Amino acid sequence: DGGITQSPKYLFRKEGQNVTLSCEQNLNHDAMYWYRQDPGQGLRLIYYSQIVNDFQKGDIAEGYSVSREKKESFPLTVTSAQKNPTAFYLCASSQGFSYEQYFGPGTRLTVT
Amino acid sequence: KQEVTQIPAALSVPEGENLVLNCSFTDSAIYNLQWFRQDPGKGLTSLLLIQSSQREQTSGRLNASLDKSSGRSTLYIAASQPGDSATYLCAVIEYGNKLVFGAGTILRVKS
Secondary structure (H helix, E strand, O other): OOOEEEEOOEEEEOOOOOEEEEEEEOOOOOEEEEEEEOOOOOEEEEEEEEEOOEEEEOOOOOOEEEOOOEOOEOOEEEOOOOOOOOEEEEEEEEOOOOOOEEEOOOEEEEEO | OOOEEEEOOEEEEEOOOOEEEEEEEOOOOOOEEEEEEEOOOOOEEEEEEEEOOOOEEEEOOEEEEEEOOOOEEEEEEOOOOHHHOEEEEEEEEEOOOEEEEOOOEEEEEEO
């Protein structure tokens, strides 16, 4: 069963704690992406990676960090420096440049 | 900086109606444009991808058009059904395969 998995579906953290969101794909895609969605807004790009061991900042990278040590995995860490971390986080992947992006089911993070 | 606007923000129609969702973008230097569907609390499902050299794409009851010069795209849904109720998102695809999204149109089809 090919696809993108994100875990967990719901995540709760206390303010000041770092938290890591998981994203795994078995589509053999080269590129992976992280987006954030807030109520009533479109998705905004946090980080993206075109190949293993390489990644670039998106439009709202402050307070986030990523790694891309394996082709199939692209974890996102929400650090305590992120001022408003409560949001719905979506991971995506694509075969490569100019190819269609496929999205995971998302993780809803709530920080109190 | 690219900005994507979707009109209307919300739409409620009776079952069976044909409807049009609008998407506009400020910078015509895009590679492709993509329409997505999102159900509440779920991820995105790709509906149609229009490459910059194309003017439209069709899939079943869905038809999407693209006019790069005017910075506009429309998603046409024929014979709407209650199962079409969802949020529809438009995204332009820029260099580096970066997507810039609109805020979406919330569609409700009443039975």
